[in-house]
Amino acid sequence: MTHPHPHAPLVESDRVAGTLYTDPALFEREMDRIFHTTWVWVAHESEIAKAGDFKMAWVGRRPVIVSRDRRGGINVLLNRCRHRGASVCETPKGNGNGFTCPYHAWSYGLDGSLRGIPYPEGYEDVVEKKDLPLQRLKVASYAGMVFASFSEDIEPLEDFLGGARLWIDRFMKQGAGYPIKVQGEHRFRFNGNWKIQLENTTDWYHFPIVHRSWMSSVDAETASMLSIMTDESAVTHALGNGHSVSISVAEHADLDVDDGTEKLQDRFSHIVEELSKDMPPEQVRRIVRSLHGAGFNLNLFPNVAMSMSFFRVLRPVSVTETEIRHVALGLDGGPEIVNRERLRIHEHFQGPFGFGSPDDAEAWNRVQRGVAGGVDMPILVNRGLGREKPNDLGQPTSHATDETGMREAYDMWNRMMTDDN
Known part of the structure; x- marks a missing residue:
């Protein structure tokens, strides 16, 4: 499928071509020019906390293994035997001493080094094990977030994250003094292009419409917290390199800041009572204020x-x-009652029987179906253009219901897809 107007740009300041969701050739180019060249998130360090821990992940469509070796190093390895190409790991997560190909039993260490070849006689003067490790990706971490890239000359991760680092640091403050850990996940697929979901996370315009059922299922205090349509403190910042942040609960944007006036929600009174047995009031308050997480996406x-x-x-x-x-988070070493409550909150919205994820997925499916019926019509990302202004850091900023974050993502998409350097 080709763009119906071959001389028209695919991405403009206020719209993108419908073929961005439907063109298989564009998709193949995205895999090569974006997912296989930039920093891609593969794990949280809590998922590979101990030596020998590993998990499977993906960089674009390439399967990888994230492992913690005996020296404590983090490795990201292409899940492909160097002999005849079979995957060497099909266990989603676990702990072990390495990986063995099921086809001819070539075995590799946690760092990807080739350790053993059965019946080595046929390889004398043919193969040196040191020359055939599993392919290693470049790896870097920031605040426990592990990223990998197939590009050896990629810019440092901290530079790529840029203005997002402040918000990553703030996000981790929901640990309330404890490290963040992964508690589990819900995995599903939808019949639509990946960029439909990429747009969604900083799209608060859809929230009161798509998530009416969720809004009606929670207590009035929680619903009020996320009623942001006319809240002037609810803003979105474009952070550069395709990143953006949308603030929905301004008083929770930095959980270290608490003027003491915010009332703790009645729904958490049993947690306050339990924690107060062993903790000072200020620590209890800090944990309970963080139960919904940070005040932004x-x-x-x-x-x-x-x-x-x-x-x-x-x-x-x-x-x-x-x-x-959808990966649920908890407090590593924190009170069990708190981690259980965080799981219940997660399940209520993000879980398979939750009120949020099924509605989102249906909306994304319908976008794909609708666009396929009219690929010659553009996708509009123009909401808020007239009121978008730079903040003190020079970051384009508008209301949280505006499409500033989408414009930032598509600007990065356009740069990566058209840069021939």
């Missing part, structure tokens, strides 16, 4: 969002299919 281009109290990870499967992981 942070979108990191191209594949992970840090959304209030969970990670949302996207994986492009095909031009019309995307896998989503």
Whole structure:
């Protein structure tokens, strides 16, 4: 499928071509020019906390293994045997001494080094094990977030994250003095292009419409917290490099800041009572204020969002299919009653029987179906253009219901897809 107007740009300041969701050739180019060249999120360090821990992940459509070796180093390895190409790991997560190919039993260490070849006689003077490790990706971490890239000469991760680093740091403050840990995840697929979901995380315009059922299922205090349509403190900042942040609860944008006037929600009174047995009041208050997570959604281009109290990870499967992981977070070493409550909150919205994820997925499916019926019509990302202004840091800023974050993501998409350097 080709763009109906071959001389028209695919991305403009206020719109993008419908073929961005439907063109298989564009999708293939995205895999090469975006997912296989930039920093892609693969894990949180809590998922590989101990030596020998590993998990499977994806960088675009390439399967990888994230492992913690015996020296404590983090490795990201292409899940492909150097002999005849079979995957060497099909266990989603675990702990072990290495990885063995099921086809001919070539075995590799946690760092990807080739350790053993059965019946080595046929390889004498043919193969040196040191020359055939599993392919290693470049790896870097920031605040426990592990990223990998197939590009060896990529810019430092901190430079790529840029203005998003402040918000990553603030997001982690919901640990209330404890480190953040992954508690589990819900994984599903929808029949739509990956960029439909990429747009969604900083799209508060849809929230009171798509999530009416969720709004009616929670207590009035929680619903009021996220009623932001006319809240002037609810803003979105474009952070550069495709990243953006949308602030929905300004008083929770930095959880270290508390003027003491905010009333703790009645729904958490049993937690206050339990924690107060062993903790000082200020620590109890700090933990309970953090139960809903941070007061913002942070979108990191191209594949992970840090959304209030969970990670949302996207994986492009095909031009019309995307896998989503909703990763629940808890306090590592924190009170069990708090981690249980955070799981219940997560399940209520993000879980398979929750009020949020099914509604989102249906909306994303319908976008794909509708666009396929009219690919010659543009996708509009123009909401708020007339009121978008730079903040003190020079970051384009507008209301949280505006499409500032989408424009930032598509600007980065355009740069990566058209840069021939």
